[in-house]
Amino acid sequence: MSTPLKVAVTGAAGQIGYSLLFRIASGALGGDREVELRLLEVTPALKALEGVVMELDDCAFPHLAGVEIGDDPKEVFDGVELALLVGARPRSAGMERKDLLEANGAIFTAQGRALNDAAADNVRIQVTGNPANTNALITAANAPDIPRDRFSALTRLDHNRAIAQLSRKTGVPAHDITRMTIWGNHSATQYPDLFHTLVDGRPATELVDREWIESDFIPTVAKRGTAIIEARGLSSAASAASATIDAARSWLFGTPADDWQSMAVVSDGSYGVPEGLVSSFPVTTGGGSWSIVQDLEIDDFSRSRIDASVAELQEEADAVRSLGLV
Numbered sequence: 001m002s003t004p005l006k007v008a009v010t011g012a013a014g015q016i017g018y019s020l021l022f023r024i025a026s027g028a029l030g031g032d033r034e035v036e037l038r039l040l041e042v043t044p045a046l047k048a049l050e051g052v053v054m055e056l057d058d059c060a061f062p063h064l065a066g067v068e069i070g071d072d073p074k075e076v077f078d079g080v081e082l083a084l085l086v087g088a089r090p091r092s093a094g095m096e097r098k099d100l101l102e103a104n105g106a107i108f109t110a111q112g113r114a115l116n117d118a119a120a121d122n123v124r125i126q127v128t129g130n131p132a133n134t135n136a137l138i139t140a141a142n143a144p145d146i147p148r149d150r151f152s153a154l155t156r157l158d159h160n161r162a163i164a165q166l167s168r169k170t171g172v173p174a175h176d177i178t179r180m181t182i183w184g185n186h187s188a189t190q191y192p193d194l195f196h197t198l199v200d201g202r203p204a205t206e207l208v209d210r211e212w213i214e215s216d217f218i219p220t221v222a223k224r225g226t227a228i229i230e231a232r233g234l235s236s237a238a239s240a241a242s243a244t245i246d247a248a249r250s251w252l253f254g255t256p257a258d259d260w261q262s263m264a265v266v267s268d269g270s271y272g273v274p275e276g277l278v279s280s281f282p283v284t285t286g287g288g289s290w291s292i293v294q295d296l297e298i299d300d301f302s303r304s305r306i307d308a309s310v311a312e313l314q315e316e317a318d319a320v321r322s323l324g325l326v
């Protein structure tokens with residue numbers, strides 16, 4: 001009998017946590033190992049988290065081997081093989097971008113150090129908390145003993161949103177749409193690219209016109225997070241949890257042979273993205289590793305969109321460097 005997969009979730013008493021924990025506990029990550037949840041929260045939220053744990057107990061999930069909670073990252077991350085970093089400081093009224101980067105910098109430097117000291121040797125770290133790409137950069141910079149290819153930031157939600165829009169437009173079910181790509185930052189500058197996408201095996205560009213791609217598809221996907229905040233009064237939570245699971249499952253257990261996923265990873269310089277930036281690429285995964293899909297043709301339109309999002313990532317990286325966080 002194998003030991004349970006130890007999965008850490010931070011911000012576990014938050015909105016995303018409330019959806020994510022129950023899906024993980026019911027086996028949605030895949031594989032045949034049971035899971036042990038290690039849940040991190042800030043001290044004032046521990047009481048609420050105790051309530052969530054009571055509810056987890058009450059589900060009597062056969063797949064759940066145990067739950068531990070705490071406010072000390074080093075204790076919670078002890079021996080974890082998968083760390084889902086969801087908790088982050090949201091922007092509050094009057095907060096400048098620099099203040100947000102600084103507040104999150106404090107969280108992700110501490111968590112990077114704790115992962116470095118306490119996580120299992122095979123740990124994989126996936127950041128959902130915003131600004132996700134730059135938070136992943138800070139975490140990696142503060143965990144020098146963990147290989148760079150173990151850090152990622154979530155752009156799978158954007159990827160799923162892009163598939164959903166294309167499915168709606170073409171009337172083809174989402175599961176018949178493959179090779180979607182999100183490039184760059186998980187922000188409004190992201191570039192959802194369907195120029196390599198297949199819809200039921202046919203190039204997407206044979207089914208949709210340029211006007212729809214530029215005026216509808218790209219802005220709808222890139223601004224979807226804001227549209228949900230406007231409608232719900234809160235940011236996306238169930239869909240963010242679902243994408244967090246999709247991305248982690250692909251990373252641990254692989255993408256289908258004829259498909260890829262979008263994942264923000266530490267750039268090796270592919271497609272002209274400066275080395276070291278955490279940027280979204282098309283990646284294939286297998287055996288717990290990923291590799292960037294190479295040799296895709298990038299036309300001038302795509303090039304300018306990728307460059308704009310990467311420029312924003314570079315600005316964020318420069319800002320956190322000047323704050324001494326990386």
Ligand code: NAD
Nearest residue numbers: 011013014015016040041042087088128129130154157240
């Ligand atoms: P939330 O405010 O409901 O929950 C966040 C939780 O994090 C809170 O319970 C808070 O106490 C906790 N937290 C704060 N600092 C912490 C720390 N140092 N250690 C542990 N926990 C800490 O927010 P939410 O709706 O669950 O969203 C979480 C994050 O995910 C936000 O940053 C949000 O912007 C981001 N998000 C990302 C995506 C994506 O696709 N990448 C999508 C949706 C939301």
Ligand code: LMR
Nearest residue numbers: 130224225226228235236
């Ligand atoms: C989303 O894409 O739904 C979120 O990242 C939006 C946000 O700002 O929390």
